[in-house]
Amino acid sequence: MAGLESRLKIRLFNRSTRSVALTPAGARYVERIAPALAEIRRASEEIATQPDAPTGTLRISAPQECVSLLYEPLIETYLRRYPQMRLDITSESRMVDIVAEGYDAGIRLAESVPQDMIAVELTGDIRMLVVATPDYFAEHGIPQSPEDLLRHKSVGMRMSHGGIYHWELERHQQKLRVNVPPRIVLNEMRAIHRAALSGVGIAFVSDWFAREDIASGRLISVLDEWCPAFGGLRLYYPGRRHVPPGLKAFIDLVHEIQAR
Structure with a gap:
């Protein structure tokens, strides 16, 4: 408040050791900005209650041999369902630090997924x-x-x-x-x-x-x-609170396909 008063060059509050009250100028200021504050609050509530529409780019690191196997139906369906999304999939055999290299998620065998990542099953066991x-x-x-x-x-x-x-x-x-x-x-x-x-x-x-x-x-x-079976492919991503909408949509589609 002190910073705002300094910028406006006017006192907005009368302060004492026991109370704080608006000055006449402060009352006029609140009256003028109240509609704008209400509009900001309504906009914030509206955005918070709507699902995030996936747009932008989803970057995934994956083994060379698995992308073609996952194209149908997972990748094909994702691109058709979310036309505003762009997939950027890098296929390579080396183990990638997806956080350090700026990927949203990675795909690897279950045994290769770092322990601090959240893993989603893409395939059953393989041999x-x-x-x-x-x-x-x-x-x-x-x-x-x-x-x-x-x-x-x-x-x-x-x-x-x-x-x-x-x-x-x-x-x-x-x-x-x-x-x-x-x-x-x-x-x-x-x-x-x-x-x-x-x-x-x-x-x-x-x-x-x-x-x-x-x-x-x-x-x-x-x-x-x-030749025993072992854990198959997993999609994995950092264990953070907010999952990007594009990645969340991809994960939801994985669960949907597995439930068919």
């Missing part, structure tokens, strides 16, 4: 499967144990840190990491899947890619008992 074509197995034999894999040629995966991925197998609490000799090395799961279909070698691929080919007989899955 990595050992697969090859019928012709490949007819020529090279079917492995009966993880050790047999060492006699095969694989479609290897190059990791983001530069090393080649060692296949992680597990059965009855026994965990193995098998370095199957690669005939070709690729750094993207979809390309590895295609190479397996071409008969280049035996591959370790996600059941997202291999499921239909196994059902049709184009690929054969072996050593299934060594």
Whole structure:
């Protein structure tokens, strides 16, 4: 109040040790600004009671191989339902600090989500499967144990840190990491899947890619008992009080699709 009186160069209140009262000038000032204050209050109440309309850009960091899998129906439906929203999805294999790099949310496997983030389930459990074509197995034999894999040629995966991925197998609490000799090395799961279909070698691929080919007989899955399921994809975001409207709409759509 003292600052306002200083700017107006007029006393608005008479103050004593026991009371504060408006001066005649102060009373006129309040009378003049009262309608504007009431309008501001009504506007604030109106905005607060209306749902936030999603507009703007939603930035998401996601693994290279998952965006095409999530396009239908999630991404396609989101863009159609919220025409004022723009999706900016960066696909890369490295683990990203979404807060430091300015993303609204990230998508990663459940085991990779930072503990201080809020996670929303995008997919159920997934499995990595050992697969090859019928012709490949007819020529090279079917492995009966993880050790047999060492006699095969694989479609290897190059990791983001530069090393080649060692296949992680597990059965009855026994965990193995098998370095199957690669005939070709690729750094993207979809390309590895295609190479397996071409008969280049035996591959370790996600059941997202291999499921239909196994059902049709184009690929054969072996050593299934060594390939347990694990937590699938999660959408995650910082645990803050206010979730941006565009992200909230995206999360609500995830729940809607899962409930179908």
